[in-house]
Amino acid sequence: MEIPENVKKRLSIPAEEHFYAGHTACQGCGASLGLRYVLKAYGKKTIFAIPACCSTIIAGPWPYSALNANLFHTAFETTGAVIGGIEAALKAKGYKVKGEDGIMVVGWAGDGGTADIGLQALSGFLERGHDAVYIMYDNEAYMNTGIQRSGSTPYGAWTTNTPGGKKHFLEKRHKKKVIDIVIAHEIPYAATASVAYPEDFIRKLKKAQKIPGPSFIQLFAPCPTGWRSPTDKSIELARLAVQTAYFPLFEYENGKYKINMPSTKKEPKPIEEFLKYQGRFKYMTKEDIEILQQWVLHEWEKLKKLAEVFG
Amino acid sequence: MEYKPIRKVVSGNYAAAYAVKHARVEVVAAYPITPQTSIIEKIAEFLANGEIEGLEYVPVESEHSAMAACIGASATGARAFTATSAQGLALMHEMLHWAAGARLPIVMVDVNRAMAPPWSVWDDQTDSLAQRDTGWLQFYAENNQEVYDGVLMAFKIAETVNLPAMVVESAFILSHTYDVVEMIPQELVDEFLPPRKPLYTLTDFDNPVAVGALGGPNDYYEFRYKIAKAMEDAKKVIHEVGKEFGERFGRDYSQMIELYRTDDADFVFMGMGSLMGTVKQAVDVLRDEGYKVGAAKVRWFRPFPKEELYELAKSVEGIAVLDRNFSFGQEGILFNEAKGALYNTNAKPLMKNYIVGLGGRDFTVSDVRKIAENMKAIIEKGELDVEVDWYHLKR
Numbered sequence: 001m002e003i004p005e006n007v008k009k010r011l012s013i014p015a016e017e018h019f020y021a022g023h024t025a026c027q028g029c030g031a032s033l034g035l036r037y038v039l040k041a042y043g044k045k046t047i048f049a050i051p052a053c054c055s056t057i058i059a060g061p062w063p064y065s066a067l068n069a070n071l072f073h074t075a076f077e078t079t080g081a082v083i084g085g086i087e088a089a090l091k092a093k094g095y096k097v098k099g100e101d102g103i104m105v106v107g108w109a110g111d112g113g114t115a116d117i118g119l120q121a122l123s124g125f126l127e128r129g130h131d132a133v134y135i136m137y138d139n140e141a142y143m144n145t146g147i148q149r150s151g152s153t154p155y156g157a158w159t160t161n162t163p164g165g166k167k168h169f170l171e172k173r174h175k176k177k178v179i180d181i182v183i184a185h186e187i188p189y190a191a192t193a194s195v196a197y198p199e200d201f202i203r204k205l206k207k208a209q210k211i212p213g214p215s216f217i218q219l220f221a222p223c224p225t226g227w228r229s230p231t232d233k234s235i236e237l238a239r240l241a242v243q244t245a246y247f248p249l250f251e252y253e254n255g256k257y258k259i260n261m262p263s264t265k266k267e268p269k270p271i272e273e274f275l276k277y278q279g280r281f282k283y284m285t286k287e288d289i290e291i292l293q294q295w296v297l298h299e300w301e302k303l304k305k306l307a308e309v310f311g
Numbered sequence: 312m313e314y315k316p317i318r319k320v321v322s323g324n325y326a327a328a329y330a331v332k333h334a335r336v337e338v339v340a341a342y343p344i345t346p347q348t349s350i351i352e353k354i355a356e357f358l359a360n361g362e363i364e365g366l367e368y369v370p371v372e373s374e375h376s377a378m379a380a381c382i383g384a385s386a387t388g389a390r391a392f393t394a395t396s397a398q399g400l401a402l403m404h405e406m407l408h409w410a411a412g413a414r415l416p417i418v419m420v421d422v423n424r425a426m427a428p429p430w431s432v433w434d435d436q437t438d439s440l441a442q443r444d445t446g447w448l449q450f451y452a453e454n455n456q457e458v459y460d461g462v463l464m465a466f467k468i469a470e471t472v473n474l475p476a477m478v479v480e481s482a483f484i485l486s487h488t489y490d491v492v493e494m495i496p497q498e499l500v501d502e503f504l505p506p507r508k509p510l511y512t513l514t515d516f517d518n519p520v521a522v523g524a525l526g527g528p529n530d531y532y533e534f535r536y537k538i539a540k541a542m543e544d545a546k547k548v549i550h551e552v553g554k555e556f557g558e559r560f561g562r563d564y565s566q567m568i569e570l571y572r573t574d575d576a577d578f579v580f581m582g583m584g585s586l587m588g589t590v591k592q593a594v595d596v597l598r599d600e601g602y603k604v605g606a607a608k609v610r611w612f613r614p615f616p617k618e619e620l621y622e623l624a625k626s627v628e629g630i631a632v633l634d635r636n637f638s639f640g641q642e643g644i645l646f647n648e649a650k651g652a653l654y655n656t657n658a659k660p661l662m663k664n665y666i667v668g669l670g671g672r673d674f675t676v677s678d679v680r681k682i683a684e685n686m687k688a689i690i691e692k693g694e695l696d697v698e699v700d701w702y703h704l705k706r
């Protein structure tokens with residue numbers, strides 16, 4: 001569809017679509033929205049590496065692809081290594097990589113493929129300083145294999161291998177802070193983002209494009225199927241995750257932290273706001289909710305201090 | 312340009328590194344493991360000295376990532392190389408399938424090393440043979456010269472059939488032993504091995520590709536068939552490239568099985584890799600002693616040289632298959648393959664399997680003589696004593 005120029009001017013994100021209709025995501029899938037925004041930000045001069053995850057399926061079976069960009073489907077734990085290899089080859093062949101007019105090499109992996117099995121390759125990628133962007137879309141579980149816990153699954157969440165029930169066997173550890181692990185590598189740019197804030201996400205993608213070296217973005221991407229939430233609540237949940245400070249938006253750039261909350265003055269909303277609509281949290285007791293709330297506020301205070309001291 | 316070889320005294324590993332340099336490899340991603348390490352060290356040294364240009368060296372954090380990075384690089388159109396051994400190769404296993412399935416002509420040197428436990432750094436072929444079903448071509452080098460020549464030919468063959476290739480050399484016996492290697496001047500290598508023409512690349516942004524997507528039951532089967540076909544086609548390509556190599560540089564590799572004094576042989580010793588150097592020497596000694604024996608060195612294990620084996624099997628009474636490897640619950644892997652290849656033919660030589668040299672146990676001319684005595688006896692009797700003989704076992 002042609003977008004009239006006057007409308008185009010008013011749009012705050014690029015009008016061009018490189019993520020085609022006909023992809024096979026569930027309704028309300030945050031990950032598919034995320035892919036769409038990445039393609040809007042980078043356009044078709046992009047090479048994706050996608051490991052085993054929901055996006056393997058979302059992109060479409062052979063011989064189809066919903067992405068108007070080159071795509072290499074790779075093994076679950078290899079995203080960091082594969083994008084490193086792609087970048088090395090581009091350099092050997094004399095292509096311009098990253099920057100406004102360069103080729104964008106994008107690793108697009110789930111939280112399981114990043115926080116768990118792919119952590120080693122991610123670490124190697126960050127440490128070696130490749131000019132590529134690694135995006136972890138965080139739907140907080142292994143969705144493609146049927147909703148099992150990952151290191152990024154939050155405290156109190158039901159998954160198929162942390163089921164609720166009489167013995168109350170839910171996820172008992174707090175969400176692994178992958179972004180902190182990434183920052184410990186002292187890379188030039190790392191950020192969190194949410195599909196509920198596309199302008200912020202695209203701005204961060206553009207920043208990652210300009211800054212040489214490896215960049216990392218952890219994108220909060222609701223999954224109605226795995227979260228047992230209504231399909232029309234994904235954006236609202238993604239927004240509430242930010243507003244409750246459960247998933248705060250921030251950037252880390254060359255040693256400096258910057259919080260990018262929609263409203264920094266407001267106190268975070270209570271965590272219950274985020275938990276509502278989500279069947280995965282229905283087994284939590286009052287005490288469980290309190291434990292999660294305390295963790296969220298504690299982490300939020302930590303982040304604020306970091307921004308204060310290293311802002 | 313007239314071919315005048317450059318003679319250098321190098322280890323098998325350095326021979327591999329020189330071949331990588333001469334092949335104008337564009338991406339090397341590797342992880343250290345004894346006894347492979349000096350290959351990648353030498354390549355790094357070439358880079359540091361400015362002796363190689365246009366090469367990106369990616370010092371990855373594991374072998375799994377080494378192969379993954381080579382895969383990324385090769386899919387982008389680059390000529391990619393890695394090297395490993397034993398545990399490293401085992402860790403790569405998943406990605407070996409990926410390389411072949413995505414039809415990427417990556418070349419790797421595997422320095423045959425025994426698998427742990429117990430820890431061992433010495434020669435044993437089980438590591439590479441355990442990868443036989445991954446869709447990689449496999450070339451077994453007898454000496455340092457064959458390591459060098461093998462890498463150059465492997466690139467050409469792999470890039471013709473779009474399958475990855477493994478060049479295999481033995482731990483320490485080749486990897487760390489110095490020998491004269493005739494190297495080829497760069498311009499002549501360039502003529503023999505022009506720049507790679509990839510099947511696809513990830514850099515055509517007007518016609519993007521999606522490689523490796525989900526293939527349903529309706530499509531997957533055909534993808535497998537195409538790999539099978541490429542492997543079969545590789546036999547012809549190996550013959551042609553091997554012949555061309557011989558015409559250009561004087562060492563003919565047109566045969567997938569190198570035959571040594573087999574013409575009038577009653578029985579032959581068959582095996583792969585460095586132990587065949589010992590066997591050839593033993594054949595000369597045994598011939599002088601009146602044995603009518605020969606050697607059949609299997610150069611290419613994948614694709615498997617069925618046809619050449621059949622031709623040989625027709626003319627001999629017995630084949631002693633020497634396996635420096637073992638498939639538990641069955642027998643030596645080469646023995647298993649060779650027997651299987653002959654089953655539906657009318658060639659039925661007496662075949663016996665000798666398991667030798669596992670984990671670097673010495674294998675000498677006198678061992679070959681003992682095997683010859685045993686072979687002679689069973690051929691005279693017309694039946695096997697045992698089918699699989701753990702030759703070196705301390706009993």
Ligand SMILES: Cc1ncc(C[n+]2csc(CCOP(=O)(O)OP(=O)(O)O)c2C)c(N)n1
Nearest residue numbers: 052053054076110111112113141142143144
């Ligand atoms: C080596 C290996 N182990 C296991 C799997 C099975 N597997 C495929 S996708 C997946 C989960 C992916 O989870 P995540 O990365 O969180 O992405 P999501 O499916 O949630 O989008 C698993 C376990 C695999 N493909 N490879």
Ligand code: SF4
Nearest residue numbers: 026029054143223225
């Ligand atoms: S299961 Fe979740 S992440 Fe996967 S496609 Fe469906 S909504 Fe998206």
